[in-house]
Amino acid sequence: MINNRNDQAKILIPATYRLLIVTILSSVIYTVLFNVYSTPFALHAFQPGIIALLHLILFAYLYKNPRKRISQVINAYGAILLLTSVPNTLYFTIGAWQSEWLFIEMFPPISGMIILTTTLIMLMLPEKLNKFVILTWTLNAVPVLLLLATHPEELQTPRGYDLLFLFGPASFLILLIIPYQRSVRSHLDKINVDLQHSRQEADRDFLTDVYNRRGLKSWLNDLAPNTSLSVLLIDIDHFKSVNDRFGHATGDHVLVEFASRLRTAYFEDCGLARWGGEEFIVVIVNPSADSMSSIGEKFRSTISQQPYKDIGKITASIGISQVNQAQHFIAMVEEADKAVYFAKANGRDQVVLYSDALAEEPSLSAE
Structure with a gap:
């Protein structure tokens, strides 16, 4: 569900940016035209400029935090559309009804x-706004059509025929868009589910x-580059002998159970992956440097505390990198790998911090 919302936001946010840009540019053009070619109504001189300014503010507000603010911006956009277009239309139609002016001459x-704008909103923005858009369109179109019908x-x-054909057929177009939008949304949701399923299969180890x-x-890419991390590389001890003695099918069962135990060892924010063969990697998010040794021991004991079915005891060598920022992930993996190498060279079934490995084996620092 979270991934689905994220994918919808990836579509909705750029669509909203484009809609705001179109509205701002159009309002600026209207402002220039109405000031160069003045009309009897002072409203024309400043209303488009105010609309442009309001949408520019919305654009800036959305830009600061698009994922959290997208819903608020969409609602505000709809409110501005309703509060600016409808009163404008009603003002000119009511004036024409009262014979103060000819509608076709004064309506901008x-x-x-x-x-x-109405069509773009219905096509680009969420279906939940349809009722709001239909209300706005009705309050704009119906007064104009009624006025034209009663003033031959x-x-x-x-201009009268132009307005009639603009507002008349467009009403049928909007009615046609609604079921079309629903079918498109349903189709896109199905595609999104299929993509999510394919993505999950592509991002996960098929065995464990x-x-x-x-x-x-992909998980790391969702983290900020300055996120504090530490890397644990966990290598099963003597796994080759398990395959040689019991067969690869049993070895696969060991890998599945091993991964299952890793999931239960640590419940804070972390990423767990099969790094290759019998080697797994755990990325701890926002760890305390002082706690990494105890975290590593927790993984080690969880792995080896209970015997494995048909095999007996399985142990692992664990190497832990120093705490660093996410942007230095590759360097942290190299540190953890050197610590694993030290653990295996010095008896296996142990946790080794990269700093300890360097202190005890100076030659490692030259690698």
């Missing part, structure tokens, strides 16, 4: 923008169902 050339002298003009290297890399 914004009908195309209203239609475009205005209808039977080039923990991350593979690709999956761990």
Whole structure:
């Protein structure tokens, strides 16, 4: 569910950015035109500029934290559309009803923008906004259509026919978009589920169902580069002899149980992956440097405390890197690997910190 929401946000956020940019540019163009070619209404001189400013503020607000603010920005966008377009339309239609002016002469050339914005919202933004969009469209279109229907002298003009065909057929277009949007959304959701399933299969080790290297890399990419990490490399001791004595099928069973035990050893934020063969990697997030030795011992005891079915006791050598930032992950893996090498060279079934390995074996620092 979380991944589904993340994928939807990846689509929704850029779509909202584009919608805001289009609205800002259109409002700026209207501002320039209405000030160069002035109209009798002072509203035309500043309203498009205010709309551009409001959407620019929304753009900046979204830019600071898009994932958390996307819903608020969408709601605000809809509110601005309702509060600016509807009063504007009602103002000119009511004035025309009261014979203060001819609607076709005074209504600003914004009908195309209203239609475009409404269509884009329905196609690009969540289905839950449909009722809101339909309400906005109805409050814009119905007064215009009623006025034209009851004022044939205005209808039977080039601008009157233009408004009639803009607001009339567009209403049917919106009605057609609703089921289309639902079917597209349903189809996209199905595609998203299939992609998630394929991604999970591609990111996980087929035997042990923990991350593979690709999956761990994807997990790491979701962390901030300055996130504090420590790496544990865990290598099963004498695993080759297990395969030689009991067969590869039994060896596979050992790997599955081994991975299962690793999952239960540590319940704080971490990433677990099969690094290759009988070697596993655990990436601890935001660890305390003083606690790494005890964390390593917890993994070691969890691995070896109980015998394995048909095999007996299995042990592992564990190497632990120094605490560093996520952007230095490769260097941490190299440190943990050197610590594992030291553990295996000095008796196996033990936890070795990289700093201890360096202190006891100076030659390692030259590798």
